[in-house]
Amino acid sequence: MDTLSFRTKSANSKTVTKEWVLIDATDLVLGRLASEVAKLLRGKHKTNFTPHVDCGDNVVVINAEKVRLTGQKMTDKEYIRHSGYPGGQRKRTPEEVLVKKPEFLLEHAVKGMLPKSRLGSQLFRNLYVYIGPEHNQEAQKPKEIKLK
Numbered sequence: 001m002d003t004l005s006f007r008t009k010s011a012n013s014k015t016v017t018k019e020w021v022l023i024d025a026t027d028l029v030l031g032r033l034a035s036e037v038a039k040l041l042r043g044k045h046k047t048n049f050t051p052h053v054d055c056g057d058n059v060v061v062i063n064a065e066k067v068r069l070t071g072q073k074m075t076d077k078e079y080i081r082h083s084g085y086p087g088g089q090r091k092r093t094p095e096e097v098l099v100k101k102p103e104f105l106l107e108h109a110v111k112g113m114l115p116k117s118r119l120g121s122q123l124f125r126n127l128y129v130y131i132g133p134e135h136n137q138e139a140q141k142p143k144e145i146k147l148k
Contacts, residue, residue, distance in 0.1 A: 011050040016043075018126075019057045020142035022135075025106065026066040028147060033067065034109035036147055041114065041123045054119065060128045060137050065102035069094055079108065103129040 021040055025033055043049050043056035069077070078091045097104055106129050114120040128137060 009048060011048045011053050011055045013053065015048070016053065016055045018055075020060065020137060020140040021057045022060045022062065022137075022142035022144045023147060024063055024133075024144070025061050026063045027068055030067050030069050030105060030109055033061075033147065034106060034113055037061065037106070037110050037127065038113035040145075041110070041126055052119065054122050054126070056123060056126060058126045058128070058137075058140070058142075060130070060135050060142050061106060062130050062133050062135055064106050064129045065098060065131050067102075067105060079104075102131055 023033070023037065037059050039045055040059050041056040043054070046055060049055060074095050075093055077094055079094070079097060080089060080091050082089050094105055107127065110127060111120075111124055114123050128135065130136075
């Protein structure tokens with residue numbers, strides 16, 4: 001058997017084919033949705049996945065306010081931030097976040113599942129989260145994906 005015929009194909013920015021994907025977040029569990037979105041952004045579902053290249057798709061998520069959290073997470077989970085001043089720690093529950101900025105829940109979950117590097121920042125720019133069924137990417141004709 002000729003082993004020289006088996007070449008490893010590495011993707012680069014010229015050979016990558018990016019697609020537009022639409023996901024409806026209605027009644028989907030936050031963590032499960034976020035892991036699927038992160039996988040699509042990273043490109044792990046493609047055969048030519050290369051870890052150091054942005055080979056993922058552009059993902060549009062609609063109805064972000066209708067996402068579900070299981071158990072008591074809606075009241076028990078806390079998002080913590082700090083202003084930098086003494087006593088400046090602020091905590092908010094997902095219940096409070098959904099009222100003011102519902103898209104934050106999904107963006108925060110997905111960002112935590114991406115690499116913590118320049119590549120992760122670049123991949124995060126391919127995510128578009130919208131409140132309600134309307135979005136600004138109709139011109140790109142995203143194909144809708146049904147998640148369980």
